[in-house]
Amino acid sequence: MRKKRFIFLLTALLAVAMLTAGCGGGGEEAAEGDTIKIGFLGGLTGAHSHYGIETLKGMKMAVEDINAAGGVLGKKLEIVEGDHGSNSSEAANVTQKLITQGVTAIVGDPTTGITKSAAQICQPAQVVLMSAGAVGTGVVEIGDFIYRDVLLDAVAAPAVTKYLKEELGWGKVALVTTTGLPYSESLTSIFKPALEEEGIEIVAEQSIMEKDTNFSAQVTELTRKDFDGVIFTGYYTEGALFMKEMRKQGLNQVMAGGDGLLGKELYELGGNAVEGSMVYAGFAVDKETAAGKTAEFIEKYKANNDGNIPDMFSAQGYDAVMLLADAMEAADSSDPKVFKDTLAATKDWEGVTGTITFDENREPIKSPVYLQEVKDNAFVVKAVIPIS
Amino acid sequence: MEAIISTFTNPYYLQVASIMGVYMIAALGLHLITGVTGQFSFGHAAFLSIGAYTSALMSLYLGTPFILNLLVGGLMAALWGVLLGIPSFKLTGDYLGITTLGFGEIVKVVFINMKITGGAGGLGGIPRETNVVVVYSIVVLAIWGLYRLQNSRFGRALLAIREDEIAAESMGINPLLYKLKGFALGTFLAGVSGALYAHLMQYLNPADFGFSRSFEILNFVVLGGLGSIPGTVLGTSVLTLAPEFLRFVREYRMLIYGALMVTMMIFRPYGLLGGIDFGKMFRRYRAQRKSMKDKKAVQG
Numbered sequence: 001m002r003k004k005r006f007i008f009l010l011t012a013l014l015a016v017a018m019l020t021a022g023c024g025g026g027g028e029e030a031a032e033g034d035t036i037k038i039g040f041l042g043g044l045t046g047a048h049s050h051y052g053i054e055t056l057k058g059m060k061m062a063v064e065d066i067n068a069a070g071g072v073l074g075k076k077l078e079i080v081e082g083d084h085g086s087n088s089s090e091a092a093n094v095t096q097k098l099i100t101q102g103v104t105a106i107v108g109d110p111t112t113g114i115t116k117s118a119a120q121i122c123q124p125a126q127v128v129l130m131s132a133g134a135v136g137t138g139v140v141e142i143g144d145f146i147y148r149d150v151l152l153d154a155v156a157a158p159a160v161t162k163y164l165k166e167e168l169g170w171g172k173v174a175l176v177t178t179t180g181l182p183y184s185e186s187l188t189s190i191f192k193p194a195l196e197e198e199g200i201e202i203v204a205e206q207s208i209m210e211k212d213t214n215f216s217a218q219v220t221e222l223t224r225k226d227f228d229g230v231i232f233t234g235y236y237t238e239g240a241l242f243m244k245e246m247r248k249q250g251l252n253q254v255m256a257g258g259d260g261l262l263g264k265e266l267y268e269l270g271g272n273a274v275e276g277s278m279v280y281a282g283f284a285v286d287k288e289t290a291a292g293k294t295a296e297f298i299e300k301y302k303a304n305n306d307g308n309i310p311d312m313f314s315a316q317g318y319d320a321v322m323l324l325a326d327a328m329e330a331a332d333s334s335d336p337k338v339f340k341d342t343l344a345a346t347k348d349w350e351g352v353t354g355t356i357t358f359d360e361n362r363e364p365i366k367s368p369v370y371l372q373e374v375k376d377n378a379f380v381v382k383a384v385i386p387i388s
Numbered sequence: 389m390e391a392i393i394s395t396f397t398n399p400y401y402l403q404v405a406s407i408m409g410v411y412m413i414a415a416l417g418l419h420l421i422t423g424v425t426g427q428f429s430f431g432h433a434a435f436l437s438i439g440a441y442t443s444a445l446m447s448l449y450l451g452t453p454f455i456l457n458l459l460v461g462g463l464m465a466a467l468w469g470v471l472l473g474i475p476s477f478k479l480t481g482d483y484l485g486i487t488t489l490g491f492g493e494i495v496k497v498v499f500i501n502m503k504i505t506g507g508a509g510g511l512g513g514i515p516r517e518t519n520v521v522v523v524y525s526i527v528v529l530a531i532w533g534l535y536r537l538q539n540s541r542f543g544r545a546l547l548a549i550r551e552d553e554i555a556a557e558s559m560g561i562n563p564l565l566y567k568l569k570g571f572a573l574g575t576f577l578a579g580v581s582g583a584l585y586a587h588l589m590q591y592l593n594p595a596d597f598g599f600s601r602s603f604e605i606l607n608f609v610v611l612g613g614l615g616s617i618p619g620t621v622l623g624t625s626v627l628t629l630a631p632e633f634l635r636f637v638r639e640y641r642m643l644i645y646g647a648l649m650v651t652m653m654i655f656r657p658y659g660l661l662g663g664i665d666f667g668k669m670f671r672r673y674r675a676q677r678k679s680m681k682d683k684k685a686v687q688g
Contacts, residue, residue: 045642083635085642088596092589093403093632100400116512117591124516125399180501182509245688 035078035333036071038063038321039098039127041108041118051110051313054354055132056081058310058317059107062298062325072325073334082106093325095121104334105130107320109293110313112136119146128336128343130324132316137186140362149320149356149364151282153187153258156369158194159385161282163371164256165198167383168365170228174204174253176218176242180232183212187233187258195231203227208238215245223249230255236263240270247273254278259312266375274374278382283312283353284370286381297352312353319351392571402520403588408628409523410584415608415624416530416617417577422537422606423615425570426550427477428485431492432578432605435465437597438495439579440586444514454517458526458583465570465579473571477564480553484571492602499594510593518588526584531575531617537573538617539667546570550615611652613659622660634685 040059042052056079063077071077082094091109095118098106106122109115110133122129123143131139131148140146164170175193178184187266195202204225206218217243222230230246232239232255239261246253255261256278267274285298297318301310323346324339331339349356357365367387372379414436421429443461446452452460457483468491476487499505506512537543545566548556553563586592604627612623634644 003684019554087587088591088593089407089589093400093407094635096403097400099633100398113591117589117593120512120516120590138509138512182507225553255408348536366673 003227010326012100035076036073036328037078037080037101037103038108038324039080039082039095039101039103039108041082041084041091041095041098041106041114041129042110043086044081044083046084048086048111051133052083052108053087054311055108055110055317055320057301057305058132058314058319059321061297061304061314062318062321066321066325072328073332073344074296075334076275076319077325084109084114088117092121097236099125099127102114103127104328104336105193105324107132107324109134111141115148116142119143122146126336127181128324128340132320133313135362136182143338144344144362147343147358147362149316149323149351149353149366151353151366151369152363153190154363155365155387156280156282157187157190157258158197159369159387160192160256160278160371161198161200163383163385164229165200170200172201172227174206174222174225174226174227174230175190175202176206176208176230176232176234176255178210179207181234183258183260184233184235187260191231191233202254202375207328208234208242210235212238213241214352215242216249219245219251222246223251225350227253229253231258232261236266237269240266240268240274243270243273243277256280262372262379267374270374275376277374278371279374279379280369280371280385281308282366282370283315284372284381285309286370286384293350294352315353319353319356322351323356324350404629404632406518406523406588407522407585408625409520409527410518410581410588411605411608411628412527412621412624413481413523413530414578414581414605415585415612415620416527416534417574417581418605418609419574419615419617419620420534420537420546420570421574422579423547423609423613423620424543424550425567427567427571427576428482429488429571430485430599430602430606431488431490431495433597433599433601434488434492434495435469435575435578436582436585436601436605437499437592437594438468439465439582440592440597441499441511441582442579443583444511444586444592445504447515447517448511448513454587457587458580461583462576462579465582467575469575470568470572473568477567477571488602489599492597492599496594496598499597505592505594508594510591512591514586514590514592516587516590518584523584526580531621534617542566542569547615579629607649609617610658611649613656613662613664614659616659616664618666619659619661626660 007382040056042055043049044052044226047255059079063079066072079101080098082098084091084094091114105128107130109131112134115131115134116139119142121130123145126145129146133150134148135152137152139148173310177188204222206221208215208218230253239257254276257282261279262281298310327339327343328334331342344358344362347357355367360366365387369385370381371383371385373382418432421427439461442464443457446457446460472487472491476484501507545561548561549563549566557563608624608627609620611627613619630645630648
């Protein structure tokens, strides 16, 4: 009986401890006055933690820079972190919590799905949400408080196509799509009209499946066609294996594709077969063209991270905070209802990832596009294509 | 009502309370299947997703009233429950566990590949209809219904099947029919819970209804105490609130959560409230008091 009572007490104690701890975390009143709070929404743990951690690193650097220069509207910026463990049903709770903690804007989530889920909460709560990674469709359509500072395929693919035609002289291409993969299907639907516009002929269209490993049938089909290169809209694993099969069957063309191909697995798997293949992305470290802000950002990141170079997510996280801060300054207000309009009017804004303009639908138009090439088992910037 | 509540508390607490209630409904459904009837179902999240997608699509494309969507979501889940249950229950042993395990994966893959569900990109823009009042009204309704059910001939038949199927059959209970009815009811509750979830989160993604979600719900039921309604409610509350309130310890959150579960299982192997029947306790207490009174009356 005594033992039972002891366990009961222990459980009760735990429950009470948990409750009080919870109250301490959730019941914080929004401190008005001295700071402007910006929320971070992302996974610091779980499957997408890499994206979240990098975004937060970039954000922290931006906040440091801003506060060192005197803050925004005379107030210091403060980041409120919201880790949802890469779990989208927890993300709704975390977003709600950030809003109750009095944030004026939230930067996140790096993935499209969770951004959509968080946007449904931010829009009615009238808090600005700036995603530093969501590239899928149907994000900013949710409402006028929702923004993103990413490179959209709809902007990048036509520019890359133009480059392929004008600089590399491609006239005929083979288009390879991973069916059943939303990313690949949507990218194909963007590339098709772009190719047509540039007068590049699609001589062959092949479809593959995700997790396929044998592409001999599709490649045999291609050996009978004459083309200058392959447009590959899928992910790196299939891309690497597809190129290997092409080399095996004696085809020497290179491929070009979106950031789905961007991963060291591309050359680790593909080896010599992917040498010369091209991938575009919204940010890349290029020592030759990096100047001003970008060079400073890269140097500072390297100094804080044991010499590692920043990736797209940290750079976009940095830009997201800077964009918000500049919009607040320009609007002379940290009220989301006010500065969201100045944010929408952003034009040719210069950040570390390039310039950003929001179009009439509040979609970002980013310039430039970084076209990278695989060279000796590394991605090297081949061209920096400006978007006009 | 919603407005009155929201003046006393903040939206974050309301959100957490709502999601807790939604999980409670799902857990109560599994409680009937696993706790009362003793059938292991590892694909409860699949029924949740069927209810969620059915009701969400009805809201988006047909614009039907919320209550109807909830009902149809639940019925659709129950329909698939029956279709899955018929072949599985014809076999003796734990075949339901295996079929539901497979069913869960199939449903997920189907939703990923269907155009109308938005595929892997997810389904967004679902109107927010779920609120705390609706959720807890349904929770109360479900608890009351299950309590009545468990103390009826039907409920006792289910318990008999759990304890000994052959003995139950020899007493004139048709196990197939009873198990099927129990399973249909359990999956109905899962469907309703899914429908509430869809209209609370306003965004659905097939990845949210995977294997781990099924096990999460099973955890609620097992940790609270198999076969106990208060146990299921308590288990759900503890396990949904713990990760939320442990957020301040960051990376150690899941560690503490895990340790909490291990400790509980060591000290209370039958769950927090396993083997405790509040109804019986109350009756015993009353009987004790009555006998004391009687004694006093005799003495006096």
